[in-house]
Amino acid sequence: MAILELHSVSKHFGGLKALDDVSLQVEAGETFGLIGPNGSGKTTLFNCVSRCFPLTSGRILLNGRDITRLPTHRVCRLGIGRTFQVVRPLKRMTVLDNVIASALLRARTVAEARTIAEETLEFCGLSAHAGQLARSLPIASRKRLEIARALATQPSVLLLDETAAGLNFTELAEAIDLVRRIRRSGTAILIVEHIMKVIMTLCDRIHVIHHGQTIAEGTPAEVARHRRVVEAYLGASWEAPPESKRHLTS
Amino acid sequence: MNVLQRILPPRLRPIALFAILSLLPAAVRSPYFLHLMILVLLWVAIGAGWNILAGYAGQVSFGAAAFFGAGAYASGLLAVKAGMSPWWGLAVGPAVAVLLAFPFGALTFPLRGAYFALATLALGEIMRHVATIWESLTEGMVGILILRTFASESPYYYMALALAAASVGCVEWIVRSRLGFYLVSIREDQDAAASIGIPTTRYKMIALSLHALLTGMAGALYMCYMGYIDPKVAFSLHDISIMAILVTIVGGVGTAYGPVLGAFVMVFLQEAFRTGGFGALDAVNKALEWRVLDWAIPYIKQAHVLAFGVLVVIVILAMPNGLLGGWARHKGRKRQAAVCSE
Amino acid sequence: MDVFLQTLVAGVLKGGLYALIGAGMTLIMGVMRIINLAHGQMMMVAMYITYVCFHYWGLDPYLALFISMPALFLLGVGIQKYTLNPLLKAESLLPENQVLMTVGIGMVLTEVIRFIFTSNYLSVKTGYSDAAFFLGRISFSVALTIAFGIACAITAFLFWLLVKTDLGRSIRAVAQDEEAAALMGIHVERIRSTAMGLGAALAAAAGTLLLPVYYLYPDIGGPFTRRAFIITVLGGLGSTVGAIGGGLVLGLAEAFGATYIGMASEEMVGLIIFLAVLLFLPEGLKRLTRV
Numbered sequence: 001m002a003i004l005e006l007h008s009v010s011k012h013f014g015g016l017k018a019l020d021d022v023s024l025q026v027e028a029g030e031t032f033g034l035i036g037p038n039g040s041g042k043t044t045l046f047n048c049v050s051r052c053f054p055l056t057s058g059r060i061l062l063n064g065r066d067i068t069r070l071p072t073h074r075v076c077r078l079g080i081g082r083t084f085q086v087v088r089p090l091k092r093m094t095v096l097d098n099v100i101a102s103a104l105l106r107a108r109t110v111a112e113a114r115t116i117a118e119e120t121l122e123f124c125g126l127s128a129h130a131g132q133l134a135r136s137l138p139i140a141s142r143k144r145l146e147i148a149r150a151l152a153t154q155p156s157v158l159l160l161d162e163t164a165a166g167l168n169f170t171e172l173a174e175a176i177d178l179v180r181r182i183r184r185s186g187t188a189i190l191i192v193e194h195i196m197k198v199i200m201t202l203c204d205r206i207h208v209i210h211h212g213q214t215i216a217e218g219t220p221a222e223v224a225r226h227r228r229v230v231e232a233y234l235g236a237s238w239e240a241p242p243e244s245k246r247h248l249t250s
Numbered sequence: 251m252n253v254l255q256r257i258l259p260p261r262l263r264p265i266a267l268f269a270i271l272s273l274l275p276a277a278v279r280s281p282y283f284l285h286l287m288i289l290v291l292l293w294v295a296i297g298a299g300w301n302i303l304a305g306y307a308g309q310v311s312f313g314a315a316a317f318f319g320a321g322a323y324a325s326g327l328l329a330v331k332a333g334m335s336p337w338w339g340l341a342v343g344p345a346v347a348v349l350l351a352f353p354f355g356a357l358t359f360p361l362r363g364a365y366f367a368l369a370t371l372a373l374g375e376i377m378r379h380v381a382t383i384w385e386s387l388t389e390g391m392v393g394i395l396i397l398r399t400f401a402s403e404s405p406y407y408y409m410a411l412a413l414a415a416a417s418v419g420c421v422e423w424i425v426r427s428r429l430g431f432y433l434v435s436i437r438e439d440q441d442a443a444a445s446i447g448i449p450t451t452r453y454k455m456i457a458l459s460l461h462a463l464l465t466g467m468a469g470a471l472y473m474c475y476m477g478y479i480d481p482k483v484a485f486s487l488h489d490i491s492i493m494a495i496l497v498t499i500v501g502g503v504g505t506a507y508g509p510v511l512g513a514f515v516m517v518f519l520q521e522a523f524r525t526g527g528f529g530a531l532d533a534v535n536k537a538l539e540w541r542v543l544d545w546a547i548p549y550i551k552q553a554h555v556l557a558f559g560v561l562v563v564i565v566i567l568a569m570p571n572g573l574l575g576g577w578a579r580h581k582g583r584k585r586q587a588a589v590c591s592e
Numbered sequence: 593m594d595v596f597l598q599t600l601v602a603g604v605l606k607g608g609l610y611a612l613i614g615a616g617m618t619l620i621m622g623v624m625r626i627i628n629l630a631h632g633q634m635m636m637v638a639m640y641i642t643y644v645c646f647h648y649w650g651l652d653p654y655l656a657l658f659i660s661m662p663a664l665f666l667l668g669v670g671i672q673k674y675t676l677n678p679l680l681k682a683e684s685l686l687p688e689n690q691v692l693m694t695v696g697i698g699m700v701l702t703e704v705i706r707f708i709f710t711s712n713y714l715s716v717k718t719g720y721s722d723a724a725f726f727l728g729r730i731s732f733s734v735a736l737t738i739a740f741g742i743a744c745a746i747t748a749f750l751f752w753l754l755v756k757t758d759l760g761r762s763i764r765a766v767a768q769d770e771e772a773a774a775l776m777g778i779h780v781e782r783i784r785s786t787a788m789g790l791g792a793a794l795a796a797a798a799g800t801l802l803l804p805v806y807y808l809y810p811d812i813g814g815p816f817t818r819r820a821f822i823i824t825v826l827g828g829l830g831s832t833v834g835a836i837g838g839g840l841v842l843g844l845a846e847a848f849g850a851t852y853i854g855m856a857s858e859e860m861v862g863l864i865i866f867l868a869v870l871l872f873l874p875e876g877l878k879r880l881t882r883v
Contacts, residue, residue: 050445071444071449072441072444072445073444073447073448073449073450074449076444076445076446076447077447081445081446082445084441084442084445088439088441088442089439089442090434090435090438090439090442090443091438091439092434092438093434093435093438097431097434100431101431101432101434101435101443101446101448102446102447104428104431104432105446105447105448110426110427110428110431113428113431149442149446150445150446152446153446153447310691312691357871358870358871361870364625364626364627364691365825365870367691368627368821368825368866368870369867369870372863372866372867372870373867375818375859375863376860376863376864376867379859379860379863380860383860487814488695488699492692492695495692499689499692549707552707553703553707555699555702555703555706556699556700556703556704556706556707558699559696559697559698559699559700559702559703560696560700561696562692562693562695562696562699563675563693563696563697563700566679566689566692566693566696567675567678567679567693
C-alpha cells in the first residue's frame, strides 16, 4: 500500500519550473531514493511535501488523505517528519530539549516526552551529548540531531534531505547504519542524496528527476543503467560505456 | 557546597523573597518607599509579560504601552463614564488588552523580526493618537481623574505583590511546560519548529495574549492606584514600552527572575537620578557647602531622562543578556561547573 | 478645486523633504538591516546646529547646510563606530538590541539638546520664511520651493554616488551580501560607518531645509523618526527609489489628511498607512514598481 503519494506535483517560481508534473509513490516500510543533478528540484520537492511552501498544482496524499493544503505543523502531526539540508538545530537549547520539543507532539506530558526523547537520543547515538547546547555540536552530530528530532515526532514517513553530505568516511558508515536501523523499525523513508554509495546501498527504489521532471524510476541497478540518467549526470553525448557505472557508484 | 546553598536551597528562595516582600509594609512605614515598591512590582508583572513574548517566544514588542494604556483606560473609563468601581478594571482591562492583541496578532504574525517589532511600535503610537483625538470618550489630553479607594499605600502594595507573584509564577510554570518548550523552539527557528509539529501562529498568539494580559492588568492597577492618566502617561513609548524592554534586558532576557531584578534596579535607579540620590546629594551639599554642587544639583535632577537614555546605551553595550546573564535553558554551563567542583 | 490643488502642491513640496529623510534612513537600513529609530533625533540635532549658525553668526540656513551636513556625518560615523558596530560582535539573545540601542541614542540626543537649549520653542525667521509666490491662484512657499529644489539636487547626487562611484558600489555590495563583500576585500565596518554618516547627513539636510518654516524644540525628533520609518517601510526597506516614492506618498497623505480630515489627524494618517502597508503590501512600493 502506498503511504505517500504525489500526483502530478508542479511548483513554479515565477517563470522557473522547479518541479514539473512529478508523480511518485512511497510504499509502507520502503526506503525510497530521490536523486538528480544539482538544481534538479529535489529539495523543492521536499519542501512541497512538508508544506513549507504551496504547490502550483498537483496533489499530495498521506495514507490516502489529501494533505495538499494543510499547514506544515498539521502535516507533521499526520506523520511526516523531515530534516533540513542545511541543518537547523534549535541552537540555544540543549540537545535533549531539542528532542523533547518534538517528542511533545505525541506525548501528553513533559515527563513522557523526556522519556521518548532519551530513548530517541540513545537510538541515534547522541546520549553522551544530551546536556550540551545544540550549537556546540560538530556537524555530524548536528545531522544526527536533525534525524533524532524528526524521529521523536514518530513519523510514518521520514524525509531525509542530504543527511550524508559533508561527512567523513567513518561518519558516513554510522549514518548509513542509523538509516538502516530506522528502516528496520518499519518507518518509510524518502531520502535525497548526492552520495551514490548511500543511495545505492540503502534504497529499495530510486526516482530520478532532472530540471524538475521525472526521467527514470526503478531499482538501484535499473536506474544506474538507465540511458537518460547517465546522460543527465554525465552529459548528452555520453555513450554509457562500462565506466559510467563506476562514476555513479564511487 | 557553599553556605548560602545549605541555608537557603534554590527551591526555597522564591518563597523567602515572597515572605520578605509580604512583611515589608509592616516593617517599613514610609509611604514614599511603599510607592516605589508598588511601581517595582507593577514593572515585574509587565517585564514578565514582555519576557514571555520576546525572551521566550522571540517576538520583540515595542508596544507594551498599547496594552498598558488599554488596561488603564478601560479601568478609568468604567469609573468615569459608567460610574462603576474602577476595580472592575482589573477584570475588564486585561480583557480589553487581550481583545486588542487578538486581531493585531492575527494580522502581524506573518511578519518576521524587525517588521513585527515596528508593527507593535505603530500600534502603541496609534493608540496614543486615538486616545488624544477621541475626546468624547477619553477626555483627550485632559486625562482621566478618579478618586483613590484607599488612602493608605499598603492595600495597593499587596495587590501589586499578588500580580507580580502571579506573573513570575506563570513564567516559572511556562518554562517547565509544553508551552515553554514550544515558545523557545519558535524563538530559535520558526520553520524548524513548524516541521516538528508546533502550530507556530497559535503559540505566538498565546505568548502575545499573555503579554497583553499581564501588561493590561498592570495598567488597570496603575489607574486604580495613581488615580490619574492621560494619553502621554498611559501610552508612552519611552516610559512604558521601552521601560518594559529595559526592565527585562537589565535583569536577564529569557529568565524567570530577570524582570524581578531588572524592575528593582530600573525603578530605583530612575528615582535616584530624579531625586539626586534620594536627597543624598543635597545632604552632602549641606554638609560640605561645595559651590560646584549648588550649581550642579538642579542639572543632575533635571537630567534623569538623559540618564535613562545613557543607561539604555550602557546596558545594551555592556550586558546584552542582562544581570542574570545566561540564556533560557542554558544548563550546559551549570553542569560543567558541577563537574569542575567535584 | 483650488483647495485640492493647493493641498497637492503642499504635499509634494513636503514630500520632497520627506524623501530626503527616507533616503537617508534607507541607506542605513540597507547596510545595517536595522531601522534607525534615532533618525529624527539626528535631524533635530542638525536643526539646532543650523539655528546656532543663524542666530549667533548670522549664517543663512542654506549656507548652514555646509556645516550641519558634515557635522552630522561625523556624528553618524561616531555613533556607528562606538555603539552599533560593537553590538554586532556581541552575542545576544535578541537581534533587536540594535534597534533598542538607536532608541537609547535618540533619547540621549534629545536630552542633551534639552539640557543645552531648554524645551523652549525656537525658530529661524529669515526674509523668505513667510514669503510666497503665486502660480494662478495656487501659492508656493518660497522657502519650501527652494528646499524642494535643493532636496532634488541632493537626491540626484546620492544616486550618482551610489551608482557611479567605488564607495557607492561598496555600499551596495555590503547591502546585498556582507560576507561576500568582506571576501571581496571591502572593509565592511568602515562601509557601515560611512553609510550611517551619509544617512545622518541626509537627515541633516532635510532638517536644515525645513528650519525656515518650522518651529524647533527638542522633542521634534520623535515625530520625524516615525515619519522616517513609515517612509522606509512604505518604500520597501532598503530601496532608495522606493523611499523617494514613500516620501512623496506620505507628504501627500499628510497634506490631504490635514486638509480634509483635520490637523490633529496628520500623524495618525501616516501610522495607519504604515500598518496598512505592513499588512497588505509587505514589500512596500518596491513590489509595485519593481526597482
